[in-house]
Amino acid sequence: MSLLEINGLRLAMRSFDGETEVLNGVDLAVGENAIAGVVGETGSGKSLTGLSISRLVPTPPGRYLGGTIRFDGQDLMTASEEEMRRLRGRQIGMIFQDPTTNLNPAFRISTQMVDIALNVAKSDPELIGIQARSSRRARRVAARQRCVDLLGQVGISDPDTRIDAYPHTFSGGMRQRVLIAMALIGQPRLLIADEPTTALDVSVQAQVLELMSSFVRERDLTMIFITHNIGVVAQLCTDVSVMNAGRVVESGDVRKVLKNPEDSYTKELLSAVMTRDTPRPARNRAAAGAVA
Amino acid sequence: MTILQVENLTKHYVTSGGYFDGRGETIVALDDVSFDVRRGESIGIVGESGSGKSTLSRIILGLERPDSGRIVFDGTDLSTLSKRELRAICARIQVVFQDPYASLNPRMSVRDLIAEPMEIHRDILGMSNAQITDRVAELLTLVRMEEDHMHRYPHEFSGGQRQRIGIARALACKPQLIVLDEPTSALDVSVQAQVLSLLIGLQDELNLTYLFISHDLAVVRYLCQSAILIRKGKLVENAPIESLFDAPESDYGRMLIGAMPDIDPDRSPFRLKSEA
Numbered sequence: 001m002s003l004l005e006i007n008g009l010r011l012a013m014r015s016f017d018g019e020t021e022v023l024n025g026v027d028l029a030v031g032e033n034a035i036a037g038v039v040g041e042t043g044s045g046k047s048l049t050g051l052s053i054s055r056l057v058p059t060p061p062g063r064y065l066g067g068t069i070r071f072d073g074q075d076l077m078t079a080s081e082e083e084m085r086r087l088r089g090r091q092i093g094m095i096f097q098d099p100t101t102n103l104n105p106a107f108r109i110s111t112q113m114v115d116i117a118l119n120v121a122k123s124d125p126e127l128i129g130i131q132a133r134s135s136r137r138a139r140r141v142a143a144r145q146r147c148v149d150l151l152g153q154v155g156i157s158d159p160d161t162r163i164d165a166y167p168h169t170f171s172g173g174m175r176q177r178v179l180i181a182m183a184l185i186g187q188p189r190l191l192i193a194d195e196p197t198t199a200l201d202v203s204v205q206a207q208v209l210e211l212m213s214s215f216v217r218e219r220d221l222t223m224i225f226i227t228h229n230i231g232v233v234a235q236l237c238t239d240v241s242v243m244n245a246g247r248v249v250e251s252g253d254v255r256k257v258l259k260n261p262e263d264s265y266t267k268e269l270l271s272a273v274m275t276r277d278t279p280r281p282a283r284n285r286a287a288a289g290a291v292a
Numbered sequence: 293m294t295i296l297q298v299e300n301l302t303k304h305y306v307t308s309g310g311y312f313d314g315r316g317e318t319i320v321a322l323d324d325v326s327f328d329v330r331r332g333e334s335i336g337i338v339g340e341s342g343s344g345k346s347t348l349s350r351i352i353l354g355l356e357r358p359d360s361g362r363i364v365f366d367g368t369d370l371s372t373l374s375k376r377e378l379r380a381i382c383a384r385i386q387v388v389f390q391d392p393y394a395s396l397n398p399r400m401s402v403r404d405l406i407a408e409p410m411e412i413h414r415d416i417l418g419m420s421n422a423q424i425t426d427r428v429a430e431l432l433t434l435v436r437m438e439e440d441h442m443h444r445y446p447h448e449f450s451g452g453q454r455q456r457i458g459i460a461r462a463l464a465c466k467p468q469l470i471v472l473d474e475p476t477s478a479l480d481v482s483v484q485a486q487v488l489s490l491l492i493g494l495q496d497e498l499n500l501t502y503l504f505i506s507h508d509l510a511v512v513r514y515l516c517q518s519a520i521l522i523r524k525g526k527l528v529e530n531a532p533i534e535s536l537f538d539a540p541e542s543d544y545g546r547m548l549i550g551a552m553p554d555i556d557p558d559r560s561p562f563r564l565k566s567e568a
Contacts, residue, residue: 041480041481041482042451042480172341201340201341201507202340202507202509202548202551202552202553203340203547203548203551204340205551205553206551209562210561210562213562228480228481229553230481230555231552231553231554231555232553234553234554234555234556234557234559234560235553235554235557235560235561235562236560236562254557255557255558258555258556258557259556259557268482269481269482270555272481272482272484272485273481273555274481274484274485274508274510274511274513274514275510275552275554275555276509276510276513276537276549276552276554278510278513278514280513280514281489281492281514283492283496
């Protein structure tokens with residue numbers, strides 16, 4: 001049984017030149033405990049697919065023309081805003097690309113995290129280990145403790161004091177870890193990560209990927225990993241869907257798709273990726289003698 | 293033949309300090325960096341954020357002065373030059389920036405954008421407006437765009453086309469050395485391949501020397517004959533590209549090569565762990 005199933009999702013965006021269909025029939029199924037990669041180039045609709053799952057595409061200018069998104073059997077396209085708000089953060093967590101713009105520079109990490117934890121605790125107090133009728137003070141203490149624990153788990157040393165720092169004192173990789181910790185506060189079942197490592201250095205990227213893969217392994221978590229980096233998909237994901245022009249052109253097991261692609265677009269995309277094995281171009285130049 | 297010599301380059305920055313104590317901290321951006329670049333070659337400068345690779349390129353471009361050390365370009369020590377002489381030499385060292393969306397003024401037409409460096413260096417080049425327009429047309433053809441694109445504005449072009457405009461702009465004054473500051477990192481892989489092959493074609497045709505700044509080792513390997521690795525302002529490795537990949541000498545080189553995401557799912561360290 002798939003945890004998430006998208007069928008024939010169509011989305012149009014209004015612009016000055018009239019309406020453009022940006023998603024024209026996206027089909028995507030994500031099984032429980034999978035790490036589903038969604039790859040595609042700029043404008044292929046991969047981010048809008050991710051945003052549609054948590055219904056974060058503003059309408060207007062967006063307009064859904066059809067299709068269904070079923071999460072754990074529930075149709076998200078017909079869910080009310082109230083129901084969606086309960087799902088976001090609790091059942092469906094999100095991590096975005098740029099850790100700098102997604103943390104408020106004016107507030108301490110603790111303020112921003114505890115806020116989420118308290119909000120989560122409203123519907124599910126056990127998550128932070130308290131009872132529904134605990135005092136406000138007890139709730140706060142428990143929420144903070146939960147956040148400190150999570151920061152420790154994502155590999156931030158000395159989380160007890162670091163939590164009171166401001167975002168600018170953290171490096172890019174550290175900020176991304178904070179965002180991952182934030183997304184995990186509500187113990188979501190589905191985590192949508194939209195280019196979470198694109199802004200990071202390769203060495204830091206490797207650490208963050210390691211962290212994310214260990215979380216999926218150790219917790220009951222399913223992840224949708226949106227990226228344009230095929231190398232990252234190959235390393236991390238169990239399944240992959242290749243998107244082009246608002247449509248999934250090929251999907252399946254990561255080994256099958258990346259090693260024996262069937263679709264012509266997938267083949268082209270894969271052949272454009274530079275790796276350490278890409279043959280270097282033959283150079284013909286006048287001053288060839290100078291190149292030794 | 294050596295076109296650029298970088299000798300014992302050192303640069304410190306002093307931070308403005310804390311809000312109250314006013315004492316600044318000294319940050320070592322470059323620490324005794326030396327290397328040579330041969331004419332017609334491409335050298336990759338690889339390092340992570342904060343390693344000092346941008347400071348290095350800014351000093352070579354003459355945008356910053358080093359604290360000590362010197363840059364010798366084509367036999368001339370840049371630090372001994374007057375402002376006017378430096379400006380003249382700057383026409384021969386050009387730059388292509390990382391983000392083609394941020395580096396082109398949206399209110400200038402493509403003709404004006406590409407003509408701008410020629411107007412700045414008009415005293416050296418001595419070109420009339422008509423000659424400049426002709427040269428713009430020539431440059432657009434050189435970067436495989438259409439001549440009548442010169443009447444359009446940047447927003448009408450895709451990322452790859454904008455980067456071509458950036459390249460045409462860099463080529464305008466017939467430079468010998470071009471600093472390429474992550475010219476493809478903002479582009480999709482398919483477009484990246486096109487821009488790289490354009491750069492390679494131009495290099496062969498015009499005998500250009502490239503200083504290619506990047507953190508993407510796969511691209512550096514594709515384009516460059518040698519690479520230097522910089523970490524925390526220090527040069528940790530300077531090697532021909534094959535030996536860097538086959539047998540990196542520094543731990544940093546080994547780590548960077550090891551962290552390159554491989555597109556073969558069977559070579560993933562995480563996957564092996566999760567399937568074990």
